[in-house]
Amino acid sequence: MEQRKEINLDSVLESLRPYGRYNLLNFVLLLFPVLLSSFYECGFIFEAQEQTYRCKVFGCDGRYNDTSWVDYAIPKNKERDRPDSCKRYVPLNVTEFQCTPEQFSNETMPCDAYVYEQSQSLVEEFNLGCQEWKRALVGTVHNSGMFAAMLVTGAISDRFGRRVAVGMAATASFIFGIARAFAPGYLSYLTLHFLEAGFGGGLYPSAYVFAVELVGLKQRVIVSAMCNMTFVVGVVLIAMLAWFVNNWRTYILILYSPAIIVGIYVWFMNESARWLLSKGKKDQAIKTLKRAAKINNLDPRNLELDALSDPLLKSDNQTVDKKSQFSKAIRSSIIWKRLLICSFLWLTCSLVYYGLSINSVSLSGNKYVSFMLVVLVEIPAYIVVVIVLDKYGRKKTMITTYLTCAATSLLFAFLPRSDWWSIPLYLIGKWSVTLTYSSVYIYVSEVFPTNMRQTLISVCSTAGRIGSLIAPLTPLLSVYHRSMPTVIFGGMCFLSSLLVIMLPETRNMRLPDTIEEAEELSRMKSKTDTS
Numbered sequence: 001m002e003q004r005k006e007i008n009l010d011s012v013l014e015s016l017r018p019y020g021r022y023n024l025l026n027f028v029l030l031l032f033p034v035l036l037s038s039f040y041e042c043g044f045i046f047e048a049q050e051q052t053y054r055c056k057v058f059g060c061d062g063r064y065n066d067t068s069w070v071d072y073a074i075p076k077n078k079e080r081d082r083p084d085s086c087k088r089y090v091p092l093n094v095t096e097f098q099c100t101p102e103q104f105s106n107e108t109m110p111c112d113a114y115v116y117e118q119s120q121s122l123v124e125e126f127n128l129g130c131q132e133w134k135r136a137l138v139g140t141v142h143n144s145g146m147f148a149a150m151l152v153t154g155a156i157s158d159r160f161g162r163r164v165a166v167g168m169a170a171t172a173s174f175i176f177g178i179a180r181a182f183a184p185g186y187l188s189y190l191t192l193h194f195l196e197a198g199f200g201g202g203l204y205p206s207a208y209v210f211a212v213e214l215v216g217l218k219q220r221v222i223v224s225a226m227c228n229m230t231f232v233v234g235v236v237l238i239a240m241l242a243w244f245v246n247n248w249r250t251y252i253l254i255l256y257s258p259a260i261i262v263g264i265y266v267w268f269m270n271e272s273a274r275w276l277l278s279k280g281k282k283d284q285a286i287k288t289l290k291r292a293a294k295i296n297n298l299d300p301r302n303l304e305l306d307a308l309s310d311p312l313l314k315s316d317n318q319t320v321d322k323k324s325q326f327s328k329a330i331r332s333s334i335i336w337k338r339l340l341i342c343s344f345l346w347l348t349c350s351l352v353y354y355g356l357s358i359n360s361v362s363l364s365g366n367k368y369v370s371f372m373l374v375v376l377v378e379i380p381a382y383i384v385v386v387i388v389l390d391k392y393g394r395k396k397t398m399i400t401t402y403l404t405c406a407a408t409s410l411l412f413a414f415l416p417r418s419d420w421w422s423i424p425l426y427l428i429g430k431w432s433v434t435l436t437y438s439s440v441y442i443y444v445s446e447v448f449p450t451n452m453r454q455t456l457i458s459v460c461s462t463a464g465r466i467g468s469l470i471a472p473l474t475p476l477l478s479v480y481h482r483s484m485p486t487v488i489f490g491g492m493c494f495l496s497s498l499l500v501i502m503l504p505e506t507r508n509m510r511l512p513d514t515i516e517e518a519e520e521l522s523r524m525k526s527k528t529d530t531s
Contacts, residue, residue: 009274010216010510012289015303018219020296027223029269030211031230033170033262037204038234039255040173040196041146045371046242047251048138051123055088055111060099072101075108086111086130120247126186134186139472141190145197147465153202154458157209158451162272165206165454170262173200177256181249200259204231205461209454212445213274217510221389224442228382235375243368278450278513334519335448339456341499342444343463345398348496349437350467352405352489355474356430377427381435385442388435393507394443395500398436402497405432409490413483433493446506449518453511 016022057073074083088111089104114129128134149169157165176196183189208227215223238255245251270292276285290300357374388397408429412422448456477484504521512518 008510009277009513012303012305013214013216014218016289016292016298017296018215020292020298022292022295023214025295026214026269027211027226029265030166030207031226032258033166033203033207033266034211034227034230035234035237036170036173036259036262037207038231039238040177040200040203040259042235043238043252043255044138044142044193046238047248048122048135049242049367050132050135051121052082052117053085053114053123053129054083055086056113056115057088057099058112059091061115069099072104073099084108085114118246120249122189122248125248126189128186136472137190138193140469141194142197143465143469145194146201147462147469148194148198149201150205150458150462150465153205154455157202157206157454158275162206162210162213162275162454163266163269165202166210167263167266169200169203169206170259170266172196173203174256174259174263176200177252177259181252181256202458205454205457208441209445209457210272213272213450213511217508218390220446220511221386221442224438224445225382225386228385228438228441229379232375232378232382236372239368239371239375274450274511274513332515332519334522335456335515338447338503338518338522339459341503342440342447343460344499345440345496346444346460346464347467348402348492349433349440350464351471351474352409352433352467352493353430353437354468354471355485355489356409356426356433374430377430378434381431382438385435385438389439389442390507393505394439394446395503395505398439398443398500399497401432401436401439402493402500405429405436406490406493406497408432409486409493413486413490436493443503443506446509446511447504447518447521448512449515450511450513452515 054070055074057069060069060073070083072089074088076082077084087108090107090109092103092105111130114127116124116129118124122138123129123135126134153165153169156168173196176192176199180189180192180196183192204227208224211223211227212220241254242251245254270288271284273285273288273292276282276288286305289303289305293300293303385397408425411425412429444457444460445453474485474488477488506521509521512521
């Protein structure tokens, strides 16, 4: 009897119509958690934003309609051209205090209480005046929770499925996010913030991998760009919401309430066929693909699904021990080298991306408009990445963008500051690192096998979280030299461009399903390189 020729999953996905009704429906269902993940990853920026406040002067505050007395009761901060936030002049006669200039000395004292410019803010409610470290600690706790999430999300996704990972992350975000909105005190608020980030921080990578595995190799870049642009839209929505909603508790409730929707409908979605095949569940994978064919008005019999190759079968048709896949990855020097390099690339992207944002000059007088401008410049990068990655390849694109970012950072460091070129130069640098970040995210998802893809991506993402933890500290380096942060950014980008040379090209390569296929990438050239 003639043996039927096996077909791979990428061929089936192409035959299913990548932009048919089935995938379009799933894209909508998965882009919604991507949108929500932008709320949960960046929402703390406005949730615990810096506030303007001054000392409360008893005997002066509340007694007069005007505040002209502030000039002689509170010293002026010359750098910020406003009353000092943490000091006031010492009153001379407390018993017969009338709030006149003669009743204040030239000596200063710490504030006893504070008057906050914006009411219903987190800083006001928890009375964090002149405790800037407590406000900044919110971001550190958040990023620490995200760091912890990356350690477990990949293992959950690879062991129990993409659907389980998305559902658990969305549900955890809802529970701990809503609970944080009712936190009675600062410590309980921080605890719930860490738990929300720790258990829900894997929402974006889980939804991203789920979406990428829906399509074949030709559509991966476009799907990745869709996820990235959806994330940018979400960040812009955060700024708009914070602009109009002053109450921090209401702000949190609006952001986290929609997560329960994802936590419910994700269980009605089909699991990733690629993940099912990687776990040896070929029958379930075929069932999922047949359902997709029917939704797309295709005859499943024409897809020859019975001939679908199983990545966990050896040439002698003996099933590979699933546990041996992990041990193979540990013993593989190729996988180890690739993992270390990709982790460093991710760390560099994260450090420079957030570092440039934190160290940037204000682009407008309104902090919300300024934030939105900085974010919106990323959209052109996500459009360009769709074109250049497939046309010029992953390696050339990453090398070029890393070098561009290095050049702009070093120009910032050594050229005299000038308004007419500093803002465009900054935007070019932010655009470059955004394009690089997107390229690295796509590339990392293409060089690791399906049965360990989310786990190894999470390792790389964890390294990126280290970069995001370090980024808020980089402005402190300016005390030693104004240009030290940008010099570090430029140096790391240059080093990363050299490391990319050591990696394989993945353009026009189907996603590897096993360790052996992933190792083979380093031994073969891209089809376009030989053409």
